[in-house]
Amino acid sequence: xxxxxxxILGALLLACGVYIYDSMQTxxxxxxxxxxxxxxxxxWDVAKADWDALRxxxxxxxVRISSx
Numbered sequence: 001x002x003x004x005x006x007x008i009l010g011a012l013l014l015a016c017g018v019y020i021y022d023s024m025q026t027x028x029x030x031x032x033x034x035x036x037x038x039x040x041x042x043x044w045d046v047a048k049a050d051w052d053a054l055r056x057x058x059x060x061x062x063v064r065i066s067s068x
Contacts, residue, residue, distance in 0.1 A: 018042055
């Protein structure tokens with residue numbers, strides 16, 4: 001149980017860290033090279049679309065399973 005909890009916590013910390021790093025790279029306040037390159041680790045638009053598709057499919061499957 002502790003291992004499973006550690007894996008979940010690690011994944012959440014990794015995702016939060018990447019999000020913070022990317023938000024600092026694309027900040028309008030940033031100056032110098034960081035502001036000109038605008039490189040991010042994750043394409044957040046694609047990640048959001050994939051997450052929405054996963055959530056919708058899970059909801060449809062839940063409705064299908066619970067209706068039986």
